[in-house]
Amino acid sequence: MNAIAQAEPSATVAGSAPATPIVRTRGIHKVYGGTVHALKDINLEFKRGELTSLLGPSGCGKTTLLKIIAGLLEPTEGEVEVNGKPVTGPGPERAFVFQDFALMPWATVLRNAAFGLELQGVNRSEREERARHYVNEVGLSGFEDKYPHELSGGMRQRVGLARALAVDADVLLMDEPFSAVDEQTRRKFQEDLIHLRERENKTFILVTHSIEEAVYLSDRIVLLSPRPGRVGQVIDPEIERKGDPDAIRRAPEYLDLTDEIWRGLREYVE
Numbered sequence: 001m002n003a004i005a006q007a008e009p010s011a012t013v014a015g016s017a018p019a020t021p022i023v024r025t026r027g028i029h030k031v032y033g034g035t036v037h038a039l040k041d042i043n044l045e046f047k048r049g050e051l052t053s054l055l056g057p058s059g060c061g062k063t064t065l066l067k068i069i070a071g072l073l074e075p076t077e078g079e080v081e082v083n084g085k086p087v088t089g090p091g092p093e094r095a096f097v098f099q100d101f102a103l104m105p106w107a108t109v110l111r112n113a114a115f116g117l118e119l120q121g122v123n124r125s126e127r128e129e130r131a132r133h134y135v136n137e138v139g140l141s142g143f144e145d146k147y148p149h150e151l152s153g154g155m156r157q158r159v160g161l162a163r164a165l166a167v168d169a170d171v172l173l174m175d176e177p178f179s180a181v182d183e184q185t186r187r188k189f190q191e192d193l194i195h196l197r198e199r200e201n202k203t204f205i206l207v208t209h210s211i212e213e214a215v216y217l218s219d220r221i222v223l224l225s226p227r228p229g230r231v232g233q234v235i236d237p238e239i240e241r242k243g244d245p246d247a248i249r250r251a252p253e254y255l256d257l258t259d260e261i262w263r264g265l266r267e268y269v270e
Contacts, residue, residue: 021045027077056265095163103160108144134165211265
């Protein structure tokens, strides 16, 4: 089966099982300064429990779309719905994992992981209990009392992920979360994220520049065209992710799809 399907601008990202999408974007346009058209007519649906990667050439609006879904940017036209309700700003059902970690340098790992709960007014004992649970979930048990400067880049990113998970948001929005770490750490983080998804029934929307990462992690890949970003293709990787991670990355279906996506992207950058 060809995993890549050409998509009209109104293409929908949908799972095979009938379910109500948790996130919908309807006719999203974004124009900066009245002249720079970043996004045009983005219509997508994201199902609960799926990880969707936003992939495309630099400047195609991937992060802009992610921030619009997060409520950090307003679209020029169109709307976003989460759980059937229009997005008018940030909300507790969405959590953002930033590319640059965004940790408080004066706070411990536990305090950083609990910060979103603190903003929500959760009492100290409850927020620390929940934060401690997710610090352990992301593999940082024993580092609760450390400070960001005492951690590696990969560990700091794990703290950011623990903070996003602790608020129990339905949707985790991740803006190139592995770009600031070395290749070995990046691969380990990818493998850990797959295991984490098996335990957490949440919707992940991931911005990445890495074709290999998108193929390895994603249930769906949305390929955006150059600016103004439109939905060019919707891709179902259909990769079996159980077993040895290195064997998965050497599998013919993984390598063939990675190459096929690159050929599609190359048309945009030539």
